[in-house]
Amino acid sequence: MQSPLAERVRIQVEEEFFSVDKALLVENSEYFRALFQSGMKESTQQEIRIRDLSATGFCIMLKILEGGHPVLSCEENLQAVECAAFLQVQAMAKYLMNSINSDNCIILYQAAAVFGLLDLFHRAALYIRDSYAELEEYLDCLSPDLLDYMESLVPSTLVAVGAHTPTFEFLEDLSRTICYLEEESNTWRTLSCLPLTASTFLAGMATLDNKIYIVGGVYGYNKQVVGQSFCYDVMSNSWSEFPGPQQLRYDITLMAHENYLYAIGGEFEKTPLKSVEKYNLSTSSWSFTSDLPQAAAAAPCAQAMGRIFVCLWKPLDTTIIYEYEPQKDLWAPVSTLNRPQSYGHCMVAHRDNLYIMRNGPFDDFLRCVMDCFNLTTMQWTSLPGQYMNSKGALFTAVIKGDTVYTVNKMLTLMYTIGENTWKFKKEKAGFPRSGSLQTFLLRLPRTDHSIAT
Structure with a gap:
């Protein structure tokens, strides 16, 4: 639970607005830490607009940072990876790594490759390698590079x-x-x-x-x-x-x-x-x-x-x-x-x-x-x-x-x-x-x- 005296900031993502504890963002996001400590005018504004990011991904991030454990659909996983990479939220990337399963491992593997979340990329590749026999028929969607990297790993x-x-x-x-x-x-x-x-x-x-x-x-x-x-x-x-x-x-x-x-x-x-x-x-x-x-x-x-x-x-x-x-x-x-x-x-x-x-x-x-x-x-x-x-x-x-x-x-x-x-x-x-x-x-x-x- 956030302190009622905590300084809050209003964040606009797409058409949605979020009132967020500023300290929560500074503690968990490299993006916001740099923004609020930059000395630029945005660092003192009470309302900030984030462009090129989905409101769904931002909402998922807030749930995770506030101690929630959301179960995500494939589309939500994609938006969560984008948000974790864009705002540089390690806690969110770690949550996604701990959530890898046979339903989402391929989409997380692809998304992590696109957005550069290397730890998530490697963890998803290991999961696919361990479950290769069960997932083989679904791997046609992977590029040759992604297939090669996954197949280079040693199964458990x-x-x-x-x-x-x-x-x-x-x-x-x-x-x-x-x-x-x-x-x-x-x-x-x-x-x-x-x-x-x-x-x-x-x-x-x-x-x-x-x-x-x-x-x-x-x-x-x-x-x-x-x-x-x-x-x-x-x-x-x-x-x-x-x-x-x-x-x-x-x-x-x-x-x-x-x-x-x-x-x-x-x-x-x-x-x-x-x-x-x-x-x-x-x-x-x-x-x-x-x-x-x-x-x-x-x-x-x-x-x-x-x-x-x-x-x-x-x-x-x-x-x-x-x-x-x-x-x-x-x-x-x-x-x-x-x-x-x-x-x-x-x-x-x-x-x-x-x-x-x-x-x-x-x-x-x-x-x-x-x-x-x-x-x-x-x-x-x-x-x-x-x-x-x-x-x-x-x-x-x-x-x-x-x-x-x-x-x-x-x-x-x-x-x-x-x-x-x-x-x-x-x-x-x-x-x-x-x-x-x-x-x-x-x-x-x-x-x-x-x-x-």
């Missing part, structure tokens, strides 16, 4: 790692590996071996900028926490270490967002934790943020539309979704669902939907039921049918484009996300390791990883 690959504790060099466990699924040959192959002192057992793991981060694993009968954290850079095929959180913790959820890693909750000495820490990759330092609303270990988290959500489970089968707002450093309740279950939670995001998966009633706990929460309508929907969850398949779900990958030892199942359903797509080889596992997407360098697992 499904990567998995099992739960392993540290070992000694003379007892090296050859199964302590990170593996990837080569879909063409339907074979899991070794990408890298874990460092001897790294633990993935009850560790938090996340990917950021095509790197895997491991924080907070344990070793030994008493669950001693591994103090160091580890980073794997797939492009250089190298490992590095960085400090662990200030509060020793295990069974944490690790979330990567922009230039930060968030270590959320977890346990220490068998006591659940409420505290949350973030690691700044630029300064290589940890700092505490606002606590979770309740103590939680292995709390399900997901990012939808560039926003961070956590799913917490209270007694009496009450699930509450909270959103973490980094700018305000607070956890805001979003919605509550009452649903009987035996144990377990998993949450993944697709477009503006959060999918909450849980084991069914006690007499059928190997089957997984699913509910969908839509962030635009703020409504819950129960997905029809049940999904097999033997050995934890759905609890390792990752999404690429409109495709969900779920993995266990027996098989890898792929689903296509449709309206109110996950439709079976195809089956691939299971991950050849026992125990729990975590899965990710990485873009592997164009080299021959020839070691099959």
Whole structure:
């Protein structure tokens, strides 16, 4: 909400007029910042006319800057790209990047190329590359240059790692590996071996900028926490270490967002934790943020539309979704669902939907039921049918484009996300390791990883 004392300026775009907080424009738009600080007569005018810009695009910009989350049509996406480029509004460009999906990726790719939004251009190209098989019939509209650039990119690959504790060099466990699924040959192959002192057992793991981060694993009968954290850079095929959180913790959820890693909750000495820490990759330092609303270990988290959500489970089968707002450093309740279950939670995001998966009633706990929460309508929907969850398949779900990958030892199942359903797509080889596992997407360098697992 804007302060009633805030200085406002009247902006005319086409035939429409907008009364806008001047400070909001200066803070978010390079165009207006330069205009109002130029010393020219326009810098002191109370009414300014913007030419060669659509009123729709300007209206969308205001909604985004004021904290809204508009769902845009194809035409609105085009006008939003034009506005973001013309007024140099980084927050709007970032919003568009977080909104890329199979319906708008091609128009955003073309528009970003025309208006010079390079980050949006690259992100849309990556999305199209990942969904090439599903989008191929619609790519005839792209120019040869745009096709060439998109096809020059490396698609993302499904990567998995099992739960392993540290070992000694003379007892090296050859199964302590990170593996990837080569879909063409339907074979899991070794990408890298874990460092001897790294633990993935009850560790938090996340990917950021095509790197895997491991924080907070344990070793030994008493669950001693591994103090160091580890980073794997797939492009250089190298490992590095960085400090662990200030509060020793295990069974944490690790979330990567922009230039930060968030270590959320977890346990220490068998006591659940409420505290949350973030690691700044630029300064290589940890700092505490606002606590979770309740103590939680292995709390399900997901990012939808560039926003961070956590799913917490209270007694009496009450699930509450909270959103973490980094700018305000607070956890805001979003919605509550009452649903009987035996144990377990998993949450993944697709477009503006959060999918909450849980084991069914006690007499059928190997089957997984699913509910969908839509962030635009703020409504819950129960997905029809049940999904097999033997050995934890759905609890390792990752999404690429409109495709969900779920993995266990027996098989890898792929689903296509449709309206109110996950439709079976195809089956691939299971991950050849026992125990729990975590899965990710990485873009592997164009080299021959020839070691099959």
